[in-house]
Amino acid sequence: MGANDIFGVPGDYNLQFLDHITHRQDLKWTGNANELNASYMADGYAREKGFAAFVTTFGVGELSAINGLAGSIAEHVPVLEIVGAPTNNVQNNGSLVHHTFGDHKFDRFEKAHRQLGIKSARLDGEHAIDQINDVAQYIYETKKPAYIILPTNLVEMEVNKSLKDSIPNLFFNKEMNSENSFEQIKSSINNIENPVIVMGHEVDRFNVFNDIKSFSSNNNIPVLDLGLGKGNIDESFSNFVGTYNGQISDESVNKYVANADTVVLIGAKLTDSVTGGFTQQFNEQNTIVLNYENANIYGKSVDKDYNFKTIMTYLSKTKLDLSLPSIKNADNVSEIKPSNNKLTQSFYDKAISQFTSADNTIVAEQGTSFFGLASQKLPKGAKFFGQPLWGSIGYAFPAALGNQIANKNRRIVLSTGEGSLQLTIQELGLAFREKLNPVMFVIDNSGYTVERVIHGMNEPYNDVPNLNYKLMPKAFGAKEDEYDFIEASTENELFDAIFKAKEEKDKLVLIQVNMEMKDVPEQLAKTAKAFADQNK
Structure with a gap:
């Protein structure tokens, strides 16, 4: 297997x-x-x-x-x-x-x-x-x-x-006849004037992005992904228009969903952390859902012969009766220039995105890292994942190492908070034993920032011990030539650290990123408010 x-x-x-x-x-x-x-x-x-x-x-x-x-x-x-x-x-x-x-x-x-x-x-x-x-x-x-x-x-x-x-x-793919359910789905989409496709995590698990890409290209349908599923696809695809997070998405992304008469959801779960706290601009009445286990059209189940993989294969070859204009997807991403200003979360997120390359996999811990980076567009070949549904803090570091072991031709870029890392930092010894070379950005912002924004901004339960990360590699058995430790508190220092990390390809590079306690990504601030409202 x-x-x-x-x-x-x-x-x-x-x-x-x-x-x-x-x-x-x-x-x-x-x-x-x-x-x-x-x-x-x-x-x-x-x-x-x-x-x-x-x-x-x-x-x-x-x-x-x-x-x-x-x-x-x-x-x-x-x-x-x-x-x-x-x-x-x-x-x-x-x-x-x-x-x-x-x-x-x-x-x-x-x-x-x-x-x-x-x-x-x-x-x-x-x-x-x-x-x-x-x-x-x-x-x-x-x-x-x-x-x-x-x-x-x-x-x-x-x-x-x-x-x-x-x-x-x-292990073989069973050929299944899904003609009845496909005809239902196709005829429904043919009656749409302005569709949009929103993809989730099952697109990756069942390897159906190329099917979606073909279907979208054949019919000029715009494509978005959710945070739960981001990085599963080639975001440089011309019809890809952004990552959707409910109404708190960027306006350029929001317009595609707000103006759509039908949203085609493929392999997706609409969880609170990837829909801006359930602020998505669609409901059952204007949604076609195609998931692994089931499918429905505007709330009604399709024929029992439905098979997810088979349907996606059918769609990849489908030219609809629609006549949609080509998608004009202007890439407005501009390069950022560093200064001696104190580092902010906004600058950090854009810097990580700017320096991400085709052979990188970004792994983002749930919290400031995930919400700040999930909205950034990935270059061709780059991958991304986090754990926005289960959201178990400490997950990202060992998951990143496992991902690196699975494919040592890719280089992991981990972004995690110091609070999360302390739960699973024991695996730093494994990283050196297995001669792994990730770039680890550890955001030191004085505790559990995501929890502070939800509740208890200044409460002691959101504080964490102040570790000396410079000493950590040696404490976990690293030799001098196996790692580099860099501390960054300004924009220029972060740029210098990133350039150095990209050059030191054979080392584990640990970069301590110092930011203010109350500095949070905009999308996290809005989502945290939604989380807080849910708990009332």
């Missing part, structure tokens, strides 16, 4: 299984500081490779990781967790072994995962092969996470080698 690197943490219930990873030439074990970080790292890896796997031990390990796996479920990321468990005999006998509640019950943690909607399989000797194949096919077809419980007594069980030849048969 494409995952050559396996993440996780060893524990006595998975050690024998880990031998079968470390003793192979085609797999690499990448051990983590803790299981939560492993789940985040696997999520970031899967966003680049299309699949990831990590291994934990029973009980204590899997519960530590469950937050990260929940994020993968929320944001539709194909990750497999393999949990090393006590033997079937121990479980059947209800023995009072460690990493349990001491109550003879071994299904508690499996039930927790099932309750979250995560597909699970507890392997047994008689059906293990079918169970594993079922889970693999589920992940491949749905692009959702899953969870396998592997009792230690099954690890050394012999398997007929001839079964290996049948594995490729699990």
